[in-house]
Amino acid sequence: MRMRFIMSASILAAGLLMTGSVVSLAQEVPKTADQVARPGGKLPGDPKIALVKVADGFLDPVGVASARDGTGRIFVVERQGKIKIVTKDGKVNEKPFLDLTKNSPLGSEVQTGFVEQGLWAVAFHPKFKENGHFFVSYASLPFNGAHIIARYTVDPANPDVVSVEHANKTVKVIMNIPQPYYNHYGGGIQFGPDGNLYIGKGDAGWEGDPLDAGQSKNMLWGKMLRINVDTADDVAYTIPKDNPWAGAYQDRMMTLFGITEEGFSKIHMGARGEIWSYGLRNPYAFHFNKKGDLFIAEVGQNHLEEINWQPASSKGGENYGWKHNMGTNCHPMTGPDDKCPIVGVLPAAEYPHQEPYPGAEKLKDGWGCSVMGLGVADYAGLDGAYLTGDWCSGRVFATGWDGSKWQLQELAQTALQFTAGNNDEDGTVLAVNCNCFYLDDKGAAANPPGALWRIVPADKVPAGAEVAKTKK
Amino acid sequence: MASKMHVSTSKARWLILLAAAAFAQPALADIEFRHALDDSVLDLAPIKGEEITDAVKAFRKDGVNPYSGSADALAAGKTLYEENCQACHLEDGRGGMGPSLVDNVYVNSRANTDVGIFEIIHSGASGAMRSFSERGVTQDQILKIIAYIHSLKK
Numbered sequence: 293m294r295m296r297f298i299m300s301a302s303i304l305a306a307g308l309l310m311t312g313s314v315v316s317l318a319q320e321v322p323k324t325a326d327q328v329a330r331p332g333g334k335l336p337g338d339p340k341i342a343l344v345k346v347a348d349g350f351l352d353p354v355g356v357a358s359a360r361d362g363t364g365r366i367f368v369v370e371r372q373g374k375i376k377i378v379t380k381d382g383k384v385n386e387k388p389f390l391d392l393t394k395n396s397p398l399g400s401e402v403q404t405g406f407v408e409q410g411l412w413a414v415a416f417h418p419k420f421k422e423n424g425h426f427f428v429s430y431a432s433l434p435f436n437g438a439h440i441i442a443r444y445t446v447d448p449a450n451p452d453v454v455s456v457e458h459a460n461k462t463v464k465v466i467m468n469i470p471q472p473y474y475n476h477y478g479g480g481i482q483f484g485p486d487g488n489l490y491i492g493k494g495d496a497g498w499e500g501d502p503l504d505a506g507q508s509k510n511m512l513w514g515k516m517l518r519i520n521v522d523t524a525d526d527v528a529y530t531i532p533k534d535n536p537w538a539g540a541y542q543d544r545m546m547t548l549f550g551i552t553e554e555g556f557s558k559i560h561m562g563a564r565g566e567i568w569s570y571g572l573r574n575p576y577a578f579h580f581n582k583k584g585d586l587f588i589a590e591v592g593q594n595h596l597e598e599i600n601w602q603p604a605s606s607k608g609g610e611n612y613g614w615k616h617n618m619g620t621n622c623h624p625m626t627g628p629d630d631k632c633p634i635v636g637v638l639p640a641a642e643y644p645h646q647e648p649y650p651g652a653e654k655l656k657d658g659w660g661c662s663v664m665g666l667g668v669a670d671y672a673g674l675d676g677a678y679l680t681g682d683w684c685s686g687r688v689f690a691t692g693w694d695g696s697k698w699q700l701q702e703l704a705q706t707a708l709q710f711t712a713g714n715n716d717e718d719g720t721v722l723a724v725n726c727n728c729f730y731l732d733d734k735g736a737a738a739n740p741p742g743a744l745w746r747i748v749p750a751d752k753v754p755a756g757a758e759v760a761k762t763k764k
Numbered sequence: 765m766a767s768k769m770h771v772s773t774s775k776a777r778w779l780i781l782l783a784a785a786a787f788a789q790p791a792l793a794d795i796e797f798r799h800a801l802d803d804s805v806l807d808l809a810p811i812k813g814e815e816i817t818d819a820v821k822a823f824r825k826d827g828v829n830p831y832s833g834s835a836d837a838l839a840a841g842k843t844l845y846e847e848n849c850q851a852c853h854l855e856d857g858r859g860g861m862g863p864s865l866v867d868n869v870y871v872n873s874r875a876n877t878d879v880g881i882f883e884i885i886h887s888g889a890s891g892a893m894r895s896f897s898e899r900g901v902t903q904d905q906i907l908k909i910i911a912y913i914h915s916l917k918k
Contacts, residue, residue: 646863654859654863654864654869656869656871660891661861661892682891683891683892684861684891684892685890685891685892686890686891686892687890687891705801705890706801706890706891707801707888707889707890707891707893708891709891709892709894727894727898727899729892729894731851731852731861731892732848732851732852732894732899734899740894740895740898740899761799761801761802761804762801762802763801763802763890764801764802764803
């Protein structure tokens with residue numbers, strides 16, 4: 293007996309030594325509101341970062357990606373409809389990689405009239421090196437603002453410039469999603485570790501989700517979508533069989549008896565098979581980590597921003613609660629003590645706006661107004677934390693698991709209006725900023741230019757590098 | 765606030781000042797304008813087509829806004845405010861997306877002084893508060909905007 297006690301105590305002690313803290317718990321989605329991380333948290337080791345400028349002069353950069361093809365090129369997406377290449381040594385190629393502003397004799401392909409419109413994202417096919425396919429996501433001018441996802445193919449003879457001619461020859465339209473209002477498109481696209489293309493699809497606009505898009509499974513709006521794009525040339529895409537509602541809308545014979553209630557619950561007439569998860573407002577940017585977990589930066593409405601985490605083991609179908617809730621808040625929010633049920637799953641983290649509820653005293657610290665996902669950081673002691681940058685307050689937050697719960701730590705307060713980010717081929721988190729906020733947008737090609745940054749450990753800033761100003 | 769007397773003796777800062785003094789006209793170097801975020805020294809070189817007016821020269825010397833209370837300047841300041849600031853701080857300065865400019869709460873430590881307000885309008889603060897010099901607003905115009913903001917307080 294006694295022997296056994298000593299044994300288990302020493303095993304426990306060894307466990308403590310290994311984790312350096314209390315016994316670790318498996319990472320999980322918060323089950324109660326108090327488990328959701330909020331500003332003021334600390335990640336183990338109190339990591340410190342710096343933003344080092346890679347290149348500048350971009351007109352409203354709102355997206356960035358690596359082709360992961362070993363060339364070290366970084367592709368910066370300009371809202372107006374161009375993709376610029378930054379070479380391995382930090383030079384910006386003069387000729388754009390893709391130019392959708394010139395691909396029609398009638399002018400641009402891209403609608404940029406409102407600041408949330410434009411070319412948002414590029415995602416390279418996992419086999420880009422072999423097949424040259426890359427995908428773009430934008431608001432279309434000819435289709436009156438509809439959200440288009442299209443595939444283009446690089447000319448192997450000219451890997452840095454997809455000419456207008458070559459673009460028009462190779463283009464394949466994957467999706468054309470109508471858009472009733474000029475805001476909340478979402479727009480981010482990424483290939484998942486499963487090879488499927490994921491699309492962040494906003495609730496299609498106005499405010500308060502007047503179409504009830506988030507909760508309606510018969511609409512693509514207000515969702516994360518998941519599609520297979522490895523299809524024959526005459527098939528735009530197919531629905532992966534393991535999407536949560538892939539078969540829910542099959543016409544079938546009606547059977548009323550001998551079926552369990554669970555069986556009935558799987559019939560969703562009208563549900564769109566493309567849906568992976570729902571109840572989202574404006575998931576502009578999202579990122580996978582190496583394990584296949586998914587982080588979604590879900591842009592909130594008047595009072596709260598939310599960061600969702602979905603484990604790699606998920607089979608999809610999560611309801612993130614919009615428009616019943618934003619994070620742990622009720623929607624619509626009327627005051628500090630609103631009571632309402634939490635619909636669906638909770639976020640891993642959330643942070644308030646300057647006015648956390650209607651009529652609240654304005655906050656001086658820890659606030660933002662529009663969360664932009666930047667990427668997953670597996671360095672600088674960040675241990676897989678998800679980095680986000682806020683479009684209004686310039687704050688960089690890290691959302692991470694500290695071994696027993698979620699933490700939201702503010703890493704920096706910058707002067708940058710973050711618009712997007714992504715992981716470079718080596719895992720470094722890249723970020724872009726514009727000077728293009730709603731209230732002072734002068735037009736996609738007329739705002740002061742923005743820049744591309746690399747997030748590095750604070751003690752690894754290269755000599756002579758330009759570092760983003762941060763509040764002391 | 766922020767006058768030369770206030771300068772720390774740290775060697776790095778001294779070197780920056782020396783460098784700044786070497787390039788600026790000596791008469792203009794009296795007040796040290798610093799960035800609201802990290803206190804780095806601001807570049808007050810004129811933007812394209814900008815003329816450094818007597819009002820700006822005087823302000824750089826003593827931090828006193830020569831346009832305070834001048835009717836013409838207030839009228840110009842009002843127009844500039846409506847064009848550039850109203851969207852975020854609202855027409856009466858009570859604050860919307862950006863903080864109130866007419867109360868006694870200051871997000872940035874020097875925003876209770878004209879020099880501090882000048883620094884923020886010229887070179888920006890956090891996030892959505894941009895550099896208006898990069899957006900083509902001259903330093904003379906900034907002084908007129910500041911005069912107008914003060915007139916809103918009454």
